Amino acid sequence: MSGRAGGYRAPSDCPVCGDDLMLTQLACDSCDTELSGRFEACDFCGLDTDEYAVVRALVVAGGDVAAVAGELGTTTQDVARRLAELAPRFAPRAPGSGDAAAGRDAVPDRDDVLTRVVTGELTPEEARNLLS
Numbered sequence: 001m002s003g004r005a006g007g008y009r010a011p012s013d014c015p016v017c018g019d020d021l022m023l024t025q026l027a028c029d030s031c032d033t034e035l036s037g038r039f040e041a042c043d044f045c046g047l048d049t050d051e052y053a054v055v056r057a058l059v060v061a062g063g064d065v066a067a068v069a070g071e072l073g074t075t076t077q078d079v080a081r082r083l084a085e086l087a088p089r090f091a092p093r094a095p096g097s098g099d100a101a102a103g104r105d106a107v108p109d110r111d112d113v114l115t116r117v118v119t120g121e122l123t124p125e126e127a128r129n130l131l132s
Contacts, residue, residue: 012046043090054082083118087111 014021023039047055053072058079061067065083069076091111113130116122122130 010041010045012041046089047086051082051086054079055086058083080119084115087115087118 010021010023012021013019020041023041024036026035026039027033044052044055054068057068057071058065061071065076065079069079072079088111091114110131113122113127117124117127
């Protein structure tokens with residue numbers, strides 16, 4: 001996936017220490033306005049092209065994993081596996097922590113339950129009962 005200008009996606013992790021990178025400059029292609037500051041990146045910005053395609057297809061399909069499988073030309077089991085791999089990346093992070101693992105440690109039960117829903121191991125109702 002590429003943008004209009006430049007054609008490259010911004011990296012989300014520091015190549016030196018692995019922590020999150022902070023956006024510090026934005027520019028408008030139309031009028032050349034530039035903004036400098038400290039801007040928070042979105043969770044979706046770090047997805048690679050294939051991961052983005054899965055998430056986009058899931059949203060377009062209204063959460064229907066079978067429709068996503070059809071759109072991507074794969075099986076529902078493959079889609080469920082790919083979603084389970086992505087789920088921890090969207091887990092809440094500990095305040096002030098750029099390390100995704102810290103967020104997973106802070107709420108391991110919630111992550112585990114959500115991953116089990118995505119893979120079909122639990123129903124949403126079962127997950128709700130476990131989390132309430």
